[in-house]
Amino acid sequence: MRHDLNAPEAGTTDAATGADLLAARLAAAGATHAFGIPGGEVLALVDALERAGIRFLLAKHENAAGFMAEGLWHATGALPVLVATLGPGVANAVTVVAHAQQDRVPLIFITGCVDQALAESYTHQVFDHQAVLRPLVKASFRAAPGTEDLVIEKAVALALRGRPGPVHIDLPIAVAEARTAGRAALAQPRRQAARPADLSTARSMIADARRPLVIAGLDLVNQGGAAALDAFLTRTGAALLTTYKAKGLVPEGDPRVIGGVGLSPKADAIVKPLIEAADLIVLAGYDPIEMRQGWRQPWPAGKQVIDIVAEDMPHGMHGASLLLEGDVGAILTDLCEGPTPSGRWPGGEPAAVRESFRAAFAAPSAWGPHAVFETLREAAPAGTIATADSGAHRILLSQIWCCDGPRLLLQSTGLCTMGCALPLATGAALGSGRPTLCFVGDAGLEMVLGELATLRDLQLPVVVTVLVDESLGLIALKQRQLGLKRAGVDFGATDFAAVAQALGGHGVAISDRESLKREAQMAFGRAGFTLLACRINALDYEGAF
Numbered sequence: 001m002r003h004d005l006n007a008p009e010a011g012t013t014d015a016a017t018g019a020d021l022l023a024a025r026l027a028a029a030g031a032t033h034a035f036g037i038p039g040g041e042v043l044a045l046v047d048a049l050e051r052a053g054i055r056f057l058l059a060k061h062e063n064a065a066g067f068m069a070e071g072l073w074h075a076t077g078a079l080p081v082l083v084a085t086l087g088p089g090v091a092n093a094v095t096v097v098a099h100a101q102q103d104r105v106p107l108i109f110i111t112g113c114v115d116q117a118l119a120e121s122y123t124h125q126v127f128d129h130q131a132v133l134r135p136l137v138k139a140s141f142r143a144a145p146g147t148e149d150l151v152i153e154k155a156v157a158l159a160l161r162g163r164p165g166p167v168h169i170d171l172p173i174a175v176a177e178a179r180t181a182g183r184a185a186l187a188q189p190r191r192q193a194a195r196p197a198d199l200s201t202a203r204s205m206i207a208d209a210r211r212p213l214v215i216a217g218l219d220l221v222n223q224g225g226a227a228a229l230d231a232f233l234t235r236t237g238a239a240l241l242t243t244y245k246a247k248g249l250v251p252e253g254d255p256r257v258i259g260g261v262g263l264s265p266k267a268d269a270i271v272k273p274l275i276e277a278a279d280l281i282v283l284a285g286y287d288p289i290e291m292r293q294g295w296r297q298p299w300p301a302g303k304q305v306i307d308i309v310a311e312d313m314p315h316g317m318h319g320a321s322l323l324l325e326g327d328v329g330a331i332l333t334d335l336c337e338g339p340t341p342s343g344r345w346p347g348g349e350p351a352a353v354r355e356s357f358r359a360a361f362a363a364p365s366a367w368g369p370h371a372v373f374e375t376l377r378e379a380a381p382a383g384t385i386a387t388a389d390s391g392a393h394r395i396l397l398s399q400i401w402c403c404d405g406p407r408l409l410l411q412s413t414g415l416c417t418m419g420c421a422l423p424l425a426t427g428a429a430l431g432s433g434r435p436t437l438c439f440v441g442d443a444g445l446e447m448v449l450g451e452l453a454t455l456r457d458l459q460l461p462v463v464v465t466v467l468v469d470e471s472l473g474l475i476a477l478k479q480r481q482l483g484l485k486r487a488g489v490d491f492g493a494t495d496f497a498a499v500a501q502a503l504g505g506h507g508v509a510i511s512d513r514e515s516l517k518r519e520a521q522m523a524f525g526r527a528g529f530t531l532l533a534c535r536i537n538a539l540d541y542e543g544a545f
Contacts, residue, residue: 018148019048019176022169025152026108027052031079032431033072034110035065039085041112044176046083054081057430057458060450062089064423066096068454070105071427074407075385078431079156082109087125090132095417097136100166102289102414103245104218106159107166108152109137115174133168140168143175162311163287164222194326195334202306202322203338209280209304211345212238215261218245219285219310221406225329226250229284232332236341238282239350241271243290244413248403258350259357262291262413263395264545270360274353275299283307285328288317290413308332361399361545367512368540369393369467373400375513376437376465379520384435385428387411389421389444392474392541393467397439399545419447422464426451429460435524438464442494443472449499455529456504463523464505464531466496473538480542500531507531 016024022045026034033055038046046056059065062084069080080100084093090111100107111129130140138158141151148171155167206212214236216229226249233240233256240250240257247260258274261267275281275298285308288295296317299305307320308328324331363370373396380386382404388394388411403409410428412420422445425438445466455462472489479486500507505528510516516534523530 016180017044017048017176018143018145018178018180019045019171020052021148021180022110022143022152022171022176023048023052023054025149025156026079026081027054029079029152029156030077031081031108032076033057033069033078034081034083035059035068035427036083037062037065037085037089038083039089039112041085041114041173042083042110042171042176044173045110045112045171048176049083056083059423059454061448062092063096063419064448064451064454066093066100066107066109067420067423068427068430069107070100071387071410071424071429072431073105073427074410074424075428075430075432075434080105080107082107083111084109085112086114086129087127090129094132094136095415097133097166097168099412099415099417099420101136103412104164104222104287104414105166106164108155108159109133109166109168111168111170112176113142113170113172115172129170130168136166137168138165140170142170143172145175145178146180148175148180163219163313193330195330196324196326199324199331199334199338202324202335205280205304205306205322206236206282206335207339207341209236210342211278211349212236212280212282212341213241213274213278214238214282214284215241215243215286216246216249216284217243217286218290219287220249220328221246221285223285223310223327223329225285225327225332226406228329228332232284232336235336237344239274239345241274243286244398244409244411245290246285246406247398247401248406248408251404252402253404255351255354258354260398262295264399265294266360266545267357267399268294270357271353274349277349278303280304280306283309283320284332285310288315291317361396363400367536369396369536370400370540370544371513372465372467372516372534372536373397373439375516376520377401379517379524380437381435381524384408384437385410385425385432386437386439387421387424387428389440390416390418391441391444391472392477392538392545393439393441395474395545396541418444422448422451423454425462425464426454426458426460429462430458436460436462438462440464440466441473442466442468442470442496443491445496446494452500452503452505452529452531459527460529461527462529463520464500464529466531466533468496468533468535469538471538473541476538477541496531496533500529505529505531507533509533509535511535
């Protein structure tokens with residue numbers, strides 16, 4: 001979604017406050033909601049946001065509030081805004097800011113702070129917010145009188161440029177509350193898609209390839225390049241692998257799509273022969289921050305590789321024959337104008353690998369996590385937005401879940417943090433009007449249990465599926481693989497169905513396919529939130545991915 005920073009500024013006058021100026025520019029940049037927990041230092045800002053038409057929504061924790069802002073961005077394109085008060089409010093948000101950096105989210109993080117003169121002698125809850133956040137953000141600004149609108153313009157531009165990322169603004173109380181005339185908005189130059197001037201080498205490489213393979217990633221999702229990717233695959237006859245974040249760029253029922261890779265050793269082993277057989281690999285917005293160690297140098301030095309990226313960020317994860325930087329979709333479109341490629345995988349290898357890939361993750365008839373995911377995929381309406389928390393369930397789900405469009409399986413793949421799925425689903429459901437389904441382990445849900453009350457307060461019909469095994473299943477699996485004594489991975493049982501009822505939703509405990517199918521169908525037609533507590537055995541993950 002594109003926004004005009006020069007649009008009329010709702011809520012501003014010749015005697016607006018600093019908070020008014022900031023809020024008006026946020027609204028012009030496409031913000032529709034802000035999330036957080038207010039404190040005295042941000043009350044003027046919260047009031048200004050509301051008057052500018054930006055609805056402020058209360059969460060139970062700043063970390064969850066940031067994920068809600070991200071979920072809304074994925075679902076609607078609205079600029080994600082997080083607000084926190086000084087001290088503990090800022091500290092609570094560190095994880096979601098780090099996630100925004102590693103998962104390429106243009107989060108605008110505004111924090112309240114005391115005025116500098118007061119901070120010299122008043123130390124209660126005061127620490128250097130910028131010093132804490134600078135390693136985690138693209139930039140950190142401290143607003144000064146008369147700079148409020150300029151600061152937000154710079155913050156939004158930086159957050160969205162290249163690979164998106166978080167930007168921080170520290171807003172002193174006096175600056176937020178003081179009257180100021182502001183300034184006229186500067187004319188913004190019209191931006192055109194960045195295209196390398198000479199694509200002849202890339203076109204020649206593509207024309208000569210007989211076994212082309214595309215690995216698509218997050219850059220292409222963020223730049224809206226799904227149609228360009230589809231056209232490129234049609235033109236070249238290439239097979240497609242995606243990172244987890246890029247699932248659905250081409251609907252996964254399409255025979256050109258092999259599947260998602262990067263975290264499952266089982267999946268990676270299946271596609272390795274295809275990578276070795278390819279005589280050309282095109283990296284289409286591939287961001288290796290999503291990938292585990294098995295994707296360090298995944299092809300030999302002599303392999304023909306065209307790396308097309310939104311922003312060149314040296315990483316050492318892989319080599320390439322040719323690097324193209326800019327608008328990934330536009331570059332793919334330009335590459336389609338070259339000579340007709342000669343290659344179409346004459347040996348039919350992609351189809352065979354695709355078949356093996358799906359067979360490897362097919363659900364057994366017995367009850368378990370496979371059956372949960374398969375049953376809910378069948379029950380979920382087309383276009384459902386699913387979210388997944390970090391843990392064993394996410395790796396298996398990402399292999400089984402079939403996406404019919406981009407941004408329909410939301411998860412943390414760069415930082416891989418727990419506690420993200422429920423607030424991501426909350427934000428996505430808030431703005432999209434789409435059916436929304438959250439997958440979370442019992443440990444992950446207990447981290448953010450209070451956000452069920454946020455679902456209640458917002459009256460959102462999210463279906464929350466909890467995989468109940470009373471353990472940190474992925475960590476326990478690693479302990480067994482290393483021959484270590486089991487320690488620190490087990491905890492007691494929670495009656496999640498009762499908790500859901502107590503917090504204003506509908507809750508039910510489930511332990512078989514038929515019950516899950518029946519309850520899921522009712523859940524997707526219910527006005528409020530539903531919690532499906534699915535009892536599984538953590539040992540079912542052994543060898544599953």
